[in-house]
Amino acid sequence: MxxxxxxxxxxxxxxxxxxxxxxxxxxxxxxxxxxxxxxxxxxxxxxxxxxxxxxxxxxxxxxxxxxxxxxxxxxxxxxxxxxxxxxxxxxxxxxxxxxxxxxxxxxxxxxxxxxxxxxxxxxxxxxxxxxxxxxxxxxxxxxxxxxxxxxxxxxxxxxxxxxxxxxxxxxxxxxxxxxxxxxxxxxxxxxxxxxxxxxxxxxxxxxTSQISSRRQGIDWLGNVTFFLGLTILLIGMTYGIEPYGTSAMGWGNPLVIAALIIGTVLLVAFVWIEMHVTDPMFQLSLFKIRTFTYGNISGLLSGLARGGLQFILIIWLQGIWLPLHGYNFEDTPLWAGIYMLPLMIGFIIMGPVSGWLSDRFGARIFSSVGMFLQALGFLLLTFLPTNFDYTGFALILFIMGIGQGMFASPNTTEIMNSVPASQRGAGSGMRSTFQNAATVISMGMFFSIVTAGLAVNLPAALFGGLTKAGLPANVSTQVAHLPPVAALFAAFLGYNPMQTMLPPAVLHNLPQASQNNLLGKSFFPNLMSAPFVDGLHIAFYIAAAMCLVAGCVSLIRAKSAVSAAEMEHIEIVAPEVEAVAELAND
Missing domain, CATH: 1.20.1250.20 (MFS general substrate transporter like domains)
Structure with missing residues (x-):
């Protein structure tokens, strides 16, 4: 042949x-x-x-x-x-x-x-x-x-x-x-x-994986329950950041409350199902492996702290800092990405290096120090004024990128090394689920914190600024009590927030000098700075706390993750197959 x-x-x-x-x-x-x-x-x-x-x-x-x-x-x-x-x-x-x-x-x-x-x-x-x-x-x-x-x-x-x-x-x-x-x-x-x-x-x-010769069924009930439960829960969290009635947020919306309750109930039912089926989708037995459990807890906390970071920093840059430094609102999305490059550079430098070092010296110290560095970065961000000097901001982002790089690869490696070879797909999927779900939850959580802070302080700031700029009191009151989420979304999309919030008829009846002032690059950023910073600092403190806990969890994980993984691997894969695979890999 x-x-x-x-x-x-x-x-x-x-x-x-x-x-x-x-x-x-x-x-x-x-x-x-x-x-x-x-x-x-x-x-x-x-x-x-x-x-x-x-x-x-x-x-x-x-x-x-x-x-x-x-x-x-x-x-x-x-x-x-x-x-x-x-x-x-x-x-x-x-x-x-x-x-x-x-x-x-x-x-x-x-x-x-x-x-x-x-x-x-x-x-x-x-x-x-x-x-x-x-x-x-x-x-x-x-x-x-x-x-x-x-x-x-x-x-x-x-x-x-x-x-x-x-x-x-x-x-x-x-x-x-x-x-x-x-x-x-x-x-x-x-x-x-x-x-x-x-x-x-x-x-x-x-x-190259060893597919079991035993006929395994697909856990359809578990799959459907998990998908519906997590989807409904995340949708409820997503719509919680939208205004509802006269409220700036949607957490009082009956549909949001129902989604959160139904999603949680379905996920609880999912856990019960997985404990009683022959071939479960979610391998709960993997949580008996200490390294796998602690690694995923650390990863989840890291994702919750970091997932909304990019979103919040982009709003900070686009809504306040870039316009105050002369950038047009429509140009801010591109420049926000450019000014966040130090975060990426820090990760690029440390990601592969920490992975290589953790292969030789173990993952615990690198993943723990990485989380502590990120916690330090979040705390340092609270010391910056809203109209900061970019050098300090870039240095903090670089430190946080270094911290992310030190944590991500060693933590993932320890998780995957601890999983039996026949269940690596499930283990990888479970790890990715924690990471991806944490990102969505984090965005909703941080956005809610910042929006809640704006809802308390932004109306008064807007009313004072608008009346001082020449708008009638009734119009200023109407605009000041618009949901702050509209201003945040406008800034995030690269629109001038004042242009989206002010009624066109009112705007056109103002003198040209007043229009230029209201639609200028500094009017809204100056009004938003003080109300924005309160919620921003709370978000950073919460993120720093989660990073500290994640670092501590990384410290107390099992010391011998690799050797434990090798034992699990040998139990499942025939020794001669393992030897051939190692020779081929090397």
């Missing part, structure tokens, strides 16, 4: 296979993370391109779903996809993820029509992208863990996660450039990479 007649999956993996796995999974993570942030900066161009005002009454739902839908889907599906990968093959599911993601990107580029119909279609196509990204995220870490020997996994995962952080920042910059040309290019940019990655993964990746 000729070589071409041999099944592709039966070809030997070769000594360099681990580098093929690293480069392909890194491309997948880069593509997925670029897309998670590229839309953030391109939202104004997207909504303008299809003729929808995202700040108009009744239209903010579209804004929230364009912003959060992708993240909700990835958060709720990665465990399911990781578990299915354990049963049917991680590489197969990973390849499928590349293909689905590419199809979603093509559909977004070709979105027909305009108005609300076009936005609804784009939201659906973004959910398709999220499904593809879920397959990629759930299985990429497991594929890397299979491909690399234990003494090199930290380095490999460090590079993979460094590129993921790089993608989240590059998305802001690339989106800012492409959206100026056409909003469709924001989605087209992923297509060639998706096609190349799909073909490359199909041709080069091999199934």
């Amino acid at each position: 000729s070589q071409t007649q041999v099944a592709r999956s039966a070809h030997p993996i070769g000594p360099n296979y681990k580098w093929i796995a690293l480069s392909n999974t890194t491309l997948g993570m880069l593509m997925a993370t670029i897309n998670s942030s590229i839309v953030l900066i391109s939202l104004p161009a997207i909504f303008t391109g299809v003729g929808v005002n995202p700040l108009a009454p009744g239209e903010t739902n579209y804004l929230l779903w364009m912003l959060m839908g992708y993240m909700i889907i990835t958060a709720t599906l990665v465990v399911t996809f990781g578990r299915i990968g354990d049963i049917y093959g991680r590489v197969k599911l990973y390849n499928l993820g590349f293909a689905i993601f590419t199809v979603g990107s093509i559909l977004l580029f070709l979105t027909p029509g305009s108005g609300n119909t076009a936005i609804i279609l784009m939201i659906l196509f973004r959910l398709v992208q999220g499904v593809g990204a879920g397959f990629l995220m759930a299985n990429s870490t497991a594929i890397l863990t299979d491909a690399f020997p234990a003494h090199q996994r930290g380095m490999a995962l460090g590079i993979n996660q460094m590129v993921a952080i790089l993608g989240s920042i590059l998305g802001l910059i690339v989106g800012g450039v492409l959206s100026v040309i056409s909003w469709r290019y924001v989605f087209l940019v992923s297509v060639p990479f998706g096609i190349f990655g799909t073909v490359w993964a199909y041709l080069k990746l091999r199934e």
Whole structure:
């Protein structure tokens, strides 16, 4: 039989296979993370391109779903996809993820029509992208863990996660450039990479994991309960940041309260189901492994502290600092991404280095010090005035990037090293679920804290500033009591908040000098500075506390995670198979 007649999956993996796995999974993570942030900066161009005002009454739902839908889907599906990968093959599911993601990107580029119909279609196509990204995220870490020997996994995962952080920042910059040309290019940019990655993964990746010969069923009841429970819970948290009635926030909305209760009840029911089914989706038995449990607790706390950081810092930059330094509001989204580059640089420097060092000296000290550095960074941010000197701000971001790099790779490596080989897909999916869900929850949490602070202090500041600028008292009162979330969303989208809040008829009746003052680059940022900083500091203090707890949890985790992982691995994989795999990897 000729070589071409041999099944592709039966070809030997070769000594360099681990580098093929690293480069392909890194491309997948880069593509997925670029897309998670590229839309953030391109939202104004997207909504303008299809003729929808995202700040108009009744239209903010579209804004929230364009912003959060992708993240909700990835958060709720990665465990399911990781578990299915354990049963049917991680590489197969990973390849499928590349293909689905590419199809979603093509559909977004070709979105027909305009108005609300076009936005609804784009939201659906973004959910398709999220499904593809879920397959990629759930299985990429497991594929890397299979491909690399234990003494090199930290380095490999460090590079993979460094590129993921790089993608989240590059998305802001690339989106800012492409959206100026056409909003469709924001989605087209992923297509060639998706096609190349799909073909490359199909041709080069091999199934090195040991798929159980025992016929395993899919836990449909557990899958559905988990998906619905987490989705409903996250949707409730997302809509909690919207105004409701006369309230600045939606936490008193009966629908939000119902979503939070129903989501929680379904998740509790899910835990009970997983304890009573033969082949559970969520491997609760993995929590008996101390390293796995403590690593995920640390990762969850880190995600809660860090997930909303980028969102809040961007609002700080776009709504206050950049306009005060002469930048037009419409240019602030791009420059916010550029001015946050020190965070990425710190991670790029330390991510692979800490992974390499943790392979040799253990992960505990690096992950713990990384969390303590992030806590220090959050505390240092509270000492900055709202109109800060950029040198100090950049240095703090760099320190926090170093801290993220020191924590992320060692923590992930310890988690994956502690998981039995046959359950790495499920373990990877569970880790990703904690991270992705923490990001969505963190955004809602930090946004609520900042908005609550604005709701208390912004009305008085706005009323005083508007009446001093020449507006009638009744108009000033009306504008001052608009939900502060409208101003935050406007700043986040790169709109002039005053232009969106002031009635056009009132604005046009003012003298030109008064219009220029109200719509100038300094009027709103100066009014917003003092009310904004109170909520901002509370958010930073809470984030610092979570980082400190995460660092302490990292310190008390098991000291011998790698040796424990090797014992688990040997119990499941035949010694001769393990020996051959290690030779091939080395």
